[in-house]
Amino acid sequence: MQAINHAATALILKRKFPSAPLFGLILATEAVEYLWVGLNLIGIERTVIDDGMASVADIHLEHMPFSHSIVTSFLAAAAVGLAVLWRGGRAASAVATAMALGVLSHIVLDLLVHAPDIALAPYFDEVKFGSGLYAGVPMTALALETLWGLLCWRVYGGGWKLLGLMALLALAAVPSYSANVNVGEAALGGQSTVFALTILLQMLVTSALLWHFARERRACPAAGRLAA
Template sequence: MFVGHYGPALAGPRFVKTVPVWAMCVAVQFLDYLWGAFVYFGIEHVRIEPGFTEVSPLDLHDMPWTHSLLMAVVWSIVLGFVWSLIARTQRRAGAIIIGLGVFSHWLLDLLVHVPDLALWPGGPKVGFGLWNNEPVALTLEFGVLAVGLLLYISATKAKGAFGKFSPWIFGVLLVGLYSISFFAPPPETAQQFGPMAIVLYTLVAVLAWLLCDRMREAN
């Protein structure tokens, strides 16, 4: 899942007004930030197998330190704690929503991944496998994003004329980035996914800051 993860990110301001969307975008992809780094340095591993699932060619057979249930909980607590140290207001509420954002990644991955999500490093693996049903997987992906976008718009107001349209532009750009990644050929080597993922997720966070945080404010 890619754009679906940003549904919870956009929904964040509905519950804690002081947490910006860019921070939520980092939170919901934090496990994949770590995954990108761990794959690059050989700590975790991925295989490229075209046709592995209907949606993704990635065999994510080894990612216990970023995507196991236990470590997802640990990383959620870690990033939530970091936010509590740097936030100026609503530190506890902000830490909770950031932590929930991190953990939402694992929950959404659980729906679409084949059983490659360990319950703990070395433990049994789970996954409902919706990536093997492309229409259902894509409906879920875009549906979660749409709900998050509507929640964000209902919880914020435009600072100017452009702010009335900027969240929709952000949503369209997300869909565009997903379409490019969906139809583009995979990298030549699995290790290349690490830096590509980190750059892509950072680009989305910057777009969120430009098109959401700068253009709109909480109601």
């Protein structure tokens, strides 16, 4: 799933848990992906990209049982929640809950769009999970995840600049989701390290932009109360 649509989940969490820091929530929603980048770079997890890549359907997340499994996601969420509680005491329970939900949201959203490439747990990978949208109908996946991002924006009461950013990033993603629109994705064939670094850059830039534009909210009563 595109970085912006994972990170947008932080907007809903911020709405529900106003005391949680927005940037921390954004990082939490992408924590699993940062781990994936690191594990790919050092060769513990593996991604295969077909030569002549035309869309995300040609990217195969072949081995990622540590960053993207259902069990490790729950464990990571619990670890982050407990770490926040340990640092902040009982007063931090709302923040801890929000951060844990942020970490957990990642695998839930990935399951909704990924090819079946998500294991139950490390070493339990005979059956893998994922809706299969990326492998079969990537543009439908992009539409669905963009709708999720827009829902998050609406619930949060985000401003128009934030909406513009989300629309722009959705448009920019079309070439990598559509086999019919090509701006040079084929050059990525076999370049899994370049791909992982591209995802890292995309997450960092998207997180900073989302955080920046989320500071402005539409003048709706609910958003006003939260900002206070």
